[in-house]
Amino acid sequence: MGKVVVPLIALKNGETAIVVSVDGGLGAGRRRGGRGLERRLIDMGLTPGTKVTVVKSAPLHGPIEVIVRGSRLALGRGVAERILVEVERDG
């Protein structure tokens, strides 16, 4: 068992992890408005250090359903890819 950092989208249904960071944009080629996305996620409670549980995902590469701070959120896949979380995994 060890801790690994993965994007939120990589979690299995029912898995719980800790938010490490929210990547607003993509490195140097930062898209305009990337900070807005980060801001929105933070305002919804996805701050570093927060526990997040993945409930399920919608079919056809749909959004994922997560529980954060006692409330249920739907996050689009593109959004979930940018949230890095720390999770316990085998070797």
Place this chain on the structure above:
Amino acid sequence: MAERRLRVALAGNANVGKSVIFNYLTGLHQHIGNWPGKTVEKAEGTLHFKGYTIDIIDLPGIYSLSTYSIEEQVTREYILHEKPDVVINVVDASILERNLYFTLQLMEMEVPMVLALNQMDMARRKGIEINVEGLEKILGIPVIPTIAVKGVGIFKLLERAVEVAEKKESGKAAAVYFGREIEERISRLIELIEGVGCRYPPRYVAIRLLEGDEELEREVAEISPDIVEAAKRFSKEIEAIHGHSCPTVISAERYEAAGRIAREVQRITPPVRLRFEERLHNLTTHKVAGYIAMIFLLISIFYAVFTVGGYISDLLNSVFYSVEEPLYSFLGSGAFGRLTWSVVEGVIAGVTIALPYITPFYVILYLLEDSGYLSRVAFLMDSIMHKMGLHGKAFIPIMLGYGCNVPACLGCRIMETQRERMLAVFATTLVPCAARTVIILGLVGRYLGVEWALALYAFNLSVIFALGRLAFKALPGEPTALIMEMHDYRLPHLKTILKQTWFRLLEFMKIAFPLIVFGSFSIKVMEVFGLIEPIALALSPITASWLGLPPATGIALIFGVLRKELTLIMLAALLGTTDFTALPGFGPTQMITFTIVSMFYIPCISTIAALVKEIGWRSALLITVFEIAFAIALGGIAYRLLAALHYLGVFRLAERELLSFPKSISLSP
């Protein structure tokens, strides 16, 4: 004693029952409009209470005050500049932590506040007990438990709000909840700010500067650029300590504080069995059952809206037509009579077409939204809607657009950002509504066969996808991303919904009726003064040369702006026959071309009115002009391609009976 006036603002997250409280307090004394220069809805009302005249304003439902969206900007500007006497912060007792985050932000603004701890019944069902006195002590403001849908606690809430407004006491805003390294820097900034003086609370300004609030930065820089520089330096230092950007650290610590307070005052004993709401959630978001339930529900809704609408529309129609003859002969057939008649006709068109469909649509939209089902549909449909540059929430308006574009455009207000709303209304206006279906089926379906009609629908859908994507690329701003709360299912409050529907109808009519009347009037003026023929002739370079249509079709298309279903009737009248097959120069090629143009040029004048209400004049005009140009361009290309196909002998006219038209608004004799 003169009557005293107070201004009370309702603020809080979305879906916490704010509008229920607003409607409970104001009853029918309310007004729905837009914030000046914005497309955000503004709900105001008045009530009389213990010798006070209280103006209540329902601020938009938001999750934060970090000025990400227009709604957040509107709220912040109102609180900072208009300075209400008291802010009632409505919170959902069943999701205390998230709601308190917003409460803390409000308290930083140091406004007089009371907290309405709403949906206490829902919290109890979730096994949450809240120590109200404890919360009052920690926050330093009155906390009143309420169940708005039952009216519980509202009287007391108002009483305490008035007390606070009189005393002008604000919350314990100085409460320290950030880490030491942040608080130290806040204190130093406060000193600097107090040194130069600022019209906002110094602590608020200090926090916001650290959070990188651009608007405040500009304002403060005018007084003292040094302060902004210092804030930027501090912000960098904090970033170096924590390894995250300063705004993130501040929000995180604020959230932690909200969490600490919530844990301190609430005791949770989760129910052993899965609650009904949860089971319903699991079913309606299930990967198979969820879609089945959705299709079933949406078909029922579609059917309900358009049967109820159709029924009311017919009923109103028959009422109007019984007075049509006497009124028409009363007005006489002179120029004056005919012009007056056009105004009457415009009003009739507005009343019989738009309203019967808008009313049930509004009711259902609010039912879906308040109950929480809308967010589940958005969850299920997000991936498909993404293909046209939209997210899941846009599915409902687009689907309803197949019935009527007007309510569908109005429904786009559920989109959060201005950009998403623009994209959604744009896609919606391209959806063939019932009136355009009449043209597609009545012309192409009847004479060329159903497969051609279906092909046109498929073509339309692909154009929507393509244009949606293009618009998505072209419009600057946030990438479309779904970040949406799915609150627990709950029974919607019918009285609130009916009031919301009624006041929004009034608002819509104020915009739409003058437009509709003006439209019918000006077309009638052209007719009375014999301008129709010259205009058709003037348009012939477009209609005849570019589109390959008989010049008379130009007139039909102009009339179609008023009502699309008129187009076909007009065409019959103009071409002097209802058997379109018998016409030389109006073969299958022309039929399809004509239908394509009708399908894409601006839906109708009522839709334009709806666009104006939702996205403002400029954008509405832009969409209108674009769609007209696009329809003409597309029609011309289609005509040339089809002509080539025709030459190859692809088409065969179906042998059908003569067209018979449904009775509709008659064309003037």
